[in-house]
Amino acid sequence: MNNDFKLKSELVNDSLVMKASGYVNNVGGETIVKEFEKHFNNGTTNVIIDLADSKVVNSIGISYLLEIIEKLMEKKGKLIFTNLDSAIDKSFSIMGIFHFAEKAPSVDAALKMME
């Protein structure tokens, strides 16, 4: 089980796509937020977070992601999570995250939802 956290990001059609791999703990959550802020400060308000390679998260890591939701709400932006493991999907549901964010089965599907 390799859980070293890594994050790759790219801009696709004005959407920020961040692909996380490894354990989304406090360090992982903070890394995602910092990357988001760099792009948000340049005007990006459509964000996709892909968790295909993150099978382990904790609630502290997820709490960091609430900062992204807050900032996107201010600018009427959109956040979509993709490739969620079923247990992570359930965690997000319990926390109420899908009241403020959406989910999609793949990054491509999320990009279509952004159009």
Added chain:
Amino acid sequence: MLREKDMNEAIELKISLPKIPDIELVALEGLQRLASYLGISEDKIGEARILATEAIINALEHAGAKEVPVDVVLTMTKKKLVIFVRDYGKGFEPDNVEEPIIEKKLGTNKKRGWGLKLMKTMSDDIIIESGQDGTKITLIKNLA
């Protein structure tokens, strides 16, 4: 090939975790190996992984002195997992823990505090015993 009798017997993993970053992953590795030994599929232990993670990080955070470890016992059969986590901190009153609501968390600096809610909602049973000599959390998750 495991015999039917073996598959129904509980296997147990006991570990004592020091307070170092990401040490909960050691328990998750153990959980994975127990499940693999019993032939339990990956999709069935996803929620168990979250339960173990939350119980352990909660204990590590409230464990008191840095040199005092957190004890974890994972007991698994093909049908059920029992996660027992014990810390030696100052304890807490579970009934006094405010239920987190995302609408109230947004816009504040207090975005954490979801562990207990996740454990209560995802487990099939939860027992919390807490006092001045620490906290014991027992989580039961049906796997069948």
